[in-house]
Amino acid sequence: MxxxxxxxxxxxxxxxxxxxxxxxxxxxxxxxxxxxxxxxxxxxxxxxxxxxxxxxxxxxIVPITDDERRGRLAKAQELMEKAGMDAIYLDGGTTLDYFTGMRWWTSERLMGMLLPRSGDPVYIVPAFERSRALEQIRFGHDVRTWQENESPYALIAQLMRDRHVGTGVLGIEDKVPFFRSNGLAQAMPQVRLVPATPVTAGCRAIxxxxxxxxxxxxxxxxxxxxxxxxxxxxxxxxxxxxxxxxxxxxxxxxxxxxxxxxxxxxxxxxxxxxxxxxxxxxxxxxxxxxxxxxxxxxxxxxxxxxxxxxxxxxxxxxxxxxxxxxxxxxxxxxxxxxxxxxxxxxxxxxxxxxxxxxxxxxxxxxxxxxxxxxxxxxxxxxxxxxxxxxxxxxxxxxxxxxxxxxxxxxxxxxxxxxxxxxxxxxxxxxxxxx
Structure with missing residues (x-):
């Protein structure tokens, strides 16, 4: 390869x-x-x-419509099914913009989206950024927040358990930095982390x-x-x-x-x-x-x-x-x-x-x-x-x-x-x- x-x-x-x-x-x-x-x-x-x-x-200039983005989310979930992924995690950045229209460039503080194989996306944001995130969120209403003294990785691990995939497969976008994917791996050792590229590139390349x-x-x-x-x-x-x-x-x-x-x-x-x-x-x-x-x-x-x-x-x-x-x-x-x-x-x-x-x-x-x-x-x-x-x-x-x-x-x-x-x-x- x-x-x-x-x-x-x-x-x-x-x-x-x-x-x-x-x-x-x-x-x-x-x-x-x-x-x-x-x-x-x-x-x-x-x-x-x-x-x-x-x-x-x-x-x-004709902007991308919300209907097109809904179609992108649906296609991503179809590709997740084919690839055997229970969910994918996206950081703020280009791919999050592609699927949701949110323009959020992440820092050391985790802000991202968990897209399950079925259902609406879930947004994970710092508590003090909740109102700013809500200004941009148009797909789904599930926003989970974490305080500065809490672990966002533990929050994502709980989300996986809530969806009965606590021992499942989580796709990680390839732009997610190592410290972030490492934090996710430590918070959910029973979850198998794999590249989300078949889903993200599978949508964006066409x-x-x-x-x-x-x-x-x-x-x-x-x-x-x-x-x-x-x-x-x-x-x-x-x-x-x-x-x-x-x-x-x-x-x-x-x-x-x-x-x-x-x-x-x-x-x-x-x-x-x-x-x-x-x-x-x-x-x-x-x-x-x-x-x-x-x-x-x-x-x-x-x-x-x-x-x-x-x-x-x-x-x-x-x-x-x-x-x-x-x-x-x-x-x-x-x-x-x-x-x-x-x-x-x-x-x-x-x-x-x-x-x-x-x-x-x-x-x-x-x-x-x-x-x-x-x-x-x-x-x-x-x-x-x-x-x-x-x-x-x-x-x-x-x-x-x-x-x-x-x-x-x-x-x-x-x-x-x-x-x-x-x-x-x-x-x-x-x-x-x-």
């Missing part, structure tokens, strides 16, 4: 954070007309007309039409922002200029997001560098990352030059573009996930940039949805079969140490007759948006 197949990785690393994301998290309407009309970004950096032309996308629509808005917004950045760039600009534009551009669209920016030889490092970098004529620029729309994410990469690219850059770009196309063609229902990686890697190796991970040094892609990196992974060794409704990044790259790198990334969703990109493929390194 490939380790990446059953472990949802942490959120994406940020090598260059945009600043003051608090403002970018607010809809444009809440920023006020002065902020919306401002021609300067953070730090007083001037915004180009292309960034100022970005418009709110909020009218396209996207509904409503989820795909939110991801489409996110992908469209990121592509529009990248195009606006490219249109405004001039030689001599730094990462700080672009970071300010990213913040301002997403804010103008009523979203929040960020981007890593790498230039020249730093593009040969897949995740770049924090070293100061200056954009110059003819050097490659790599933009990567995405934004959030009602909890759903985009993840796009564009590599381009200002002005003319060298023949070698053009040739490498074309190889990566063909590899990306090969992966899309291979990503159909029933195909193994490793076969999609292999299809892209073959193009790159056959072009002389191999063997194996020599110049294409990472897996082809990852699942994406409410987390930028989630189940499952398009990587050698993962023999899991692709299913209709799954979503992945498609991001081959060629990285030549000391020179430059090219990565192209678009997100794709799998339909009954093959995979489709959310965004059009980049046509060339000099004209990345057509």
């Amino acid at each position: 490939n380790p990446s197949d059953d472990v949802m990785h942490p959120g994406r690393r940020r090598f260059l954070q945009t600043t003051a994301l608090g403002a970018a998290a607010l809809p444009v309407a809440m920023l006020g007309t002065g902020a919306a009309a401002s021609e300067a970004g953070s730090g007083g950096i001037k915004l180009p007309p292309s960034i100022l032309a970005l418009k709110p996308v909020t009218s396209r 996207k509904s039409a409503a989820e795909l629509a939110l991801m489409q808005v996110a992908c469209d917004a990121t592509l529009a922002l990248y195009k606006a950045i490219w249109q405004g760039l001039e030689p001599g600009m730094t990462q700080q200029h672009i970071a300010s534009w990213v913040e301002a551009g997403y804010a103008r669209m009523g979203l929040r997001g960020d981007a890593s920016i790498n230039v020249g030889s730093y593009t040969a490092q897949p995740h770049g560098s924090r070293e100061p970098q200056v954009i110059r004529e003819g050097t490659p620029v790599m933009l990567d990352d995405g934004c959030y729309v009602e909890g759903y994410m985009s993840d796009l990469t564009r590599t381009f030059t200002l002005g003319r690219a060298s023949d070698k850059m053009k040739r490498v770009f074309d190889i990566v573009r063909k590899a990306q196309q090969a992966a899309l063609a291979a990503a159909h229902p029933g195909a193994t996930m490793e076969s999609v990686d292999a299809a892209a890697r073959k193009v790159i190796v056959d072009a002389g940039y191999g063997p194996g991970y020599t110049n294409f040094s990472h897996r082809l892609g990852h699942g994406i949805g409410m987390d930028m990196h989630e189940w499952y992974y398009l990587v050698q060794g993962n023999t899991r079969r692709i299913e209709t409704g799954m979503t992945f990044s498609d991001e081959p790259g060629i990285y030549i140490p000391g020179e430059f790198g090219v990565r192209l990334e678009d997100d794709m969703h799998v339909t009954t007759d093959g995979a489709r990109w959310f965004t059009p493929q980049s046509p060339s390194i000099e004209q990345p948006f057509g």
Whole structure:
């Protein structure tokens, strides 16, 4: 079993954070007309007309309904039955949001949900947080509280006994920290703790039409922002200029997001560098990352030059573009996930940039949805079969140490007759948006 197949990785690393994301998290309407009309970004950096032309996308956003979430809870219970689990425990975080709409980011104090195989969920919260939890709870009314001098683990153990599964099987979400799962194990030694991944990933990895629509808005917004950045760039600009534009551009669209920016030889490092970098004529620029729309994410990469690219850059770009196309063609229902990686890697190796991970040094892609990196992974060794409704990044790259790198990334969703990109493929390194 490939380790990446059953472990949802942490959120994406940020090598260059945009600043003051608090403002970018607010809809444009809440920023006020002065902020919306401002021609300067953070730090007083001037915004180009292309960034100022970005418009709110909020009218396209349709939130996930309570009816859909009820269906998710019912599906989870069906999967628990198949997997032989009597209940699952979820911490505050993305999966709790997925099933209930509660946006609660847990700390050392346990706040979570116990979902039994049948019946309504039970919420376990610190007593002093009860009223705040009730503001968000919409599914079920059973809220159990614990005081600071009490054990929340003992409370969950009692809940299991009350449901006559005190010697049963409890699924634990994979994002639950070790100290928490260890506390649960000690409080109920007769209960068998198992990964809840067959349930959590079993639900989240298959996207509904409503989820795909939110991801489409996110992908469209990121592509529009990248195009606006490219249109405004001039030689001599730094990462700080672009970071300010990213913040301002997403804010103008009523979203929040960020981007890593790498230039020249730093593009040969897949995740770049924090070293100061200056954009110059003819050097490659790599933009990567995405934004959030009602909890759903985009993840796009564009590599381009200002002005003319060298023949070698053009040739490498074309190889990566063909590899990306090969992966899309291979990503159909029933195909193994490793076969999609292999299809892209073959193009790159056959072009002389191999063997194996020599110049294409990472897996082809990852699942994406409410987390930028989630189940499952398009990587050698993962023999899991692709299913209709799954979503992945498609991001081959060629990285030549000391020179430059090219990565192209678009997100794709799998339909009954093959995979489709959310965004059009980049046509060339000099004209990345057509």
